[in-house]
Amino acid sequence: MNALLEDVRWKACLSAFRLDRFRLGELPPEEAQEVEAHLQGCERCRAADEVLASAEAEFHTSGAPLLRLRPPARLVVGASLAAAGLAAVLVVALVPATGIRNKGAPVSVGMYVQHGQAVRRALPGEAVAPGDSVRFSYSSRTPAYLAILSVDGAGVATVYFPDGPETVSVPEASEAALPLATQLDGVLGEETVVALFCRRSRALEPVRQALQASGAALPEVPGCTLATFHFTKRAP
Amino acid sequence: MGAVEALYRSHGHVVLRRARHLLGSEADAREALQDVFAELLRTPLILRAPGAVVAWLYQATTHLCLNQLRNRRTGLRLLDRHYAPSQPSTEGPRGESMAAVRQLLGRLPEQLAAVVVYHHLDGMTHEEISTVLGCSRRQVGYLLERAVASLQSEEQSA
Numbered sequence: 001m002n003a004l005l006e007d008v009r010w011k012a013c014l015s016a017f018r019l020d021r022f023r024l025g026e027l028p029p030e031e032a033q034e035v036e037a038h039l040q041g042c043e044r045c046r047a048a049d050e051v052l053a054s055a056e057a058e059f060h061t062s063g064a065p066l067l068r069l070r071p072p073a074r075l076v077v078g079a080s081l082a083a084a085g086l087a088a089v090l091v092v093a094l095v096p097a098t099g100i101r102n103k104g105a106p107v108s109v110g111m112y113v114q115h116g117q118a119v120r121r122a123l124p125g126e127a128v129a130p131g132d133s134v135r136f137s138y139s140s141r142t143p144a145y146l147a148i149l150s151v152d153g154a155g156v157a158t159v160y161f162p163d164g165p166e167t168v169s170v171p172e173a174s175e176a177a178l179p180l181a182t183q184l185d186g187v188l189g190e191e192t193v194v195a196l197f198c199r200r201s202r203a204l205e206p207v208r209q210a211l212q213a214s215g216a217a218l219p220e221v222p223g224c225t226l227a228t229f230h231f232t233k234r235a236p
Numbered sequence: 237m238g239a240v241e242a243l244y245r246s247h248g249h250v251v252l253r254r255a256r257h258l259l260g261s262e263a264d265a266r267e268a269l270q271d272v273f274a275e276l277l278r279t280p281l282i283l284r285a286p287g288a289v290v291a292w293l294y295q296a297t298t299h300l301c302l303n304q305l306r307n308r309r310t311g312l313r314l315l316d317r318h319y320a321p322s323q324p325s326t327e328g329p330r331g332e333s334m335a336a337v338r339q340l341l342g343r344l345p346e347q348l349a350a351v352v353v354y355h356h357l358d359g360m361t362h363e364e365i366s367t368v369l370g371c372s373r374r375q376v377g378y379l380l381e382r383a384v385a386s387l388q389s390e391e392q393s394a
Contacts, residue, residue, distance in 0.1 A: 004333050004336055004337060004391070005337070005352075007330055007333035008330055008334050008337050008356065008357060009359070010356065010359025012359060013359075014359070015359040015361065015364055016359055017291075017294060017358050017364050017368070018364065020294075024246065024290060026287050026290050055249050055252070055253040056249040058249075059252060059253075177241070
């Protein structure tokens with residue numbers, strides 16, 4: 001047993017735990033200085049630290065595994081996906097916020113698309129495919145009550161965000177990603193995304209009905225500012 | 237949710253690295269990574285203690301991976317098969333020893349297996365382990381003695 005444990009034991013003087021805390025900035029300054037000084041003089045600990053650094057670099061550069069989030073209620077999954085047992089799996093890519101603020105407008109909405117393993121920030125009018133996963137971001141100069149709705153190519157209005165009956169409170173933010181990802185259904189054509197930034201919480205069903213009735217012409221929603229985004233869903 | 241995602245980006249590599257080592261399977265390690273951060277969504281208070289995040293991630297990862305090792309053992313017993321790694325080892329010369337240690341860890345009570353992981357695989361001092369487990373250093377020493385004795389007994393009966 002001793003030989004077995006000796007074979008697999010951690011070989012550096014500083015533990016992986018201490019090195020991780022050091023690398024992630026958790027150690028108090030005096031302890032961090034001790035670790036730094038030790039690393040300069042200890043080859044084994046430097047080698048161990050390089051192994052941790054290499055694992056971190058690989059996590060960031062070769063694409064971190066995707067963090068799964070709860071699927072929203074509107075999810076529509078094609079038969080082939082369901083048959084493959086993939087219906088319950090929605091993924092969202094962890095894309096860093098760009099930090100770009102739209103100076104011309106107090107509010108805006110953006111979208112990220114995941115196609116296969118590739119993730120891109122969608123441009124207005126972006127072509128996407130059924131089965132792609134999309135996720136929205138918002139910018140707002142003030143806190144607001146937010147919802148994201150859309151009217152698809154068949155004229156049907158649905159709520160993308162939140163997964164609930166009312167707008168939800170969000171803080172002032174620039175390019176903040178919203179938590180729910182949605183896998184696109186098979187309805188082709190141009191889809192208009194409408195972000196609703198309201199001063200107070202609002203029930204969403206009346207807004208959804210008004211949006212569906214008005215088609216491309218956006219309805220007035222008292223107390224709310226609207227921002228829109230268009231994309232086109234095409235067969236691959 | 238945003239805070240959890242930020243933490244995933246900054247700290248996810250720690251969880252994935254340790255899960256790979258403990259489980260010896262890329263697919264299982266990625267599952268463990270998801271599970272740890274899903275758990276974090278249910279216990280967001282840890283995000284308010286920025287000096288204790290690594291300790292929490294170590295504990296959560298160890299707990300999940302040891303559960304996984306125990307489940308593997310149960311599953312294999314149900315299938316009436318002898319334990320064997322599910323895929324060829326890619327861990328180099330230490331791979332066989334690590335596979336044997338995983339089997340043994342799967343047979344120990346969780347608390348004993350956890351101190352073996354922290355002390356022998358992560359190189360943690362008794363003081364560091366006591367911080368993660370929330371017990372005294374004396375208790376850590378006692379648990380380690382019991383763990384090594386249990387491992388020897390398990391190895392002899394294997």
